[in-house]
Amino acid sequence: MRKSPKTVSVDVCEVRLIFTEDILGTWPADPDLHTRYISSKAPSPWLQSEEGDTLPDKTMDSGVTVFPCDDKGIFLYNYHVKGFLKEAANVLKDQLGVKNARSKVDNYVFVVPRRLYLLRDGSLIKEPDGLLERPLRAQTMLGPRVALVASEYLKAPTALQFGLQIIQNKEITFEVVEALLQYGAMKGIGQWRNGGFGQFTYEIL
Numbered sequence: 001m002r003k004s005p006k007t008v009s010v011d012v013c014e015v016r017l018i019f020t021e022d023i024l025g026t027w028p029a030d031p032d033l034h035t036r037y038i039s040s041k042a043p044s045p046w047l048q049s050e051e052g053d054t055l056p057d058k059t060m061d062s063g064v065t066v067f068p069c070d071d072k073g074i075f076l077y078n079y080h081v082k083g084f085l086k087e088a089a090n091v092l093k094d095q096l097g098v099k100n101a102r103s104k105v106d107n108y109v110f111v112v113p114r115r116l117y118l119l120r121d122g123s124l125i126k127e128p129d130g131l132l133e134r135p136l137r138a139q140t141m142l143g144p145r146v147a148l149v150a151s152e153y154l155k156a157p158t159a160l161q162f163g164l165q166i167i168q169n170k171e172i173t174f175e176v177v178e179a180l181l182q183y184g185a186m187k188g189i190g191q192w193r194n195g196g197f198g199q200f201t202y203e204i205l
Contacts, residue, residue: 009168014205017160021199024151024191029064065151065191073124078111084189085109088180098171108172110165119159128152151191
């Protein structure tokens with residue numbers, strides 16, 4: 001007689017992120033967005049000298065990052081949150097005392113559902129609040145260059161709610177995951193997080 005298969009033990013909770021700073025989109029936009037948002041600025045002030053001439057040693061990056069969106073509203077995919085948790089685990093691995101923390105978060109922690117809709121005042125957000133344009137400076141073989149990049153943004157406060165499923169194990173516990181979430185108050189999530197964008201607080205529901 002065939003034995004019943006063993007079941008996987010999983011701990012589950014609901015988490016709400018409350019963004020305390022504006023959050024930037026992370027998806028590459030379609031080429032038309034470059035025409036609509038950037039070219040129409042004709043040209044941006046970062047690409048001009050004090051005399052108003054366009055600087056020849058600067059380039060415009062046609063990359064625009066946006067938010068995924070469907071008929072319901074703007075959302076993040078679950079892997080955006082999962083990626084944040086993995087990054088936080090890698091940074092905090094020594095404090096957590098967990099070897100290969102990033103890999104273990106990848107294997108034991110799951111974010112559901114697939115699409116995580118962004119909310120403001122309890123309602124789904126249908127449109128971004130605007131486009132943030134900024135220069136990126138880099139040293140190249142041809143010397144210093146400045147590229148112009150832009151991202152859709154949502155003004156704070158906004159909220160994001162999702163489920164966490166943690167396969168029971170000895171190292172990646174709820175306490176560890178909560179420490180990773182605390183990291184978000186300092187680091188943030190999304191584009192240009194090293195500039196303070198996408199910082200959040202959290203609630204365990």
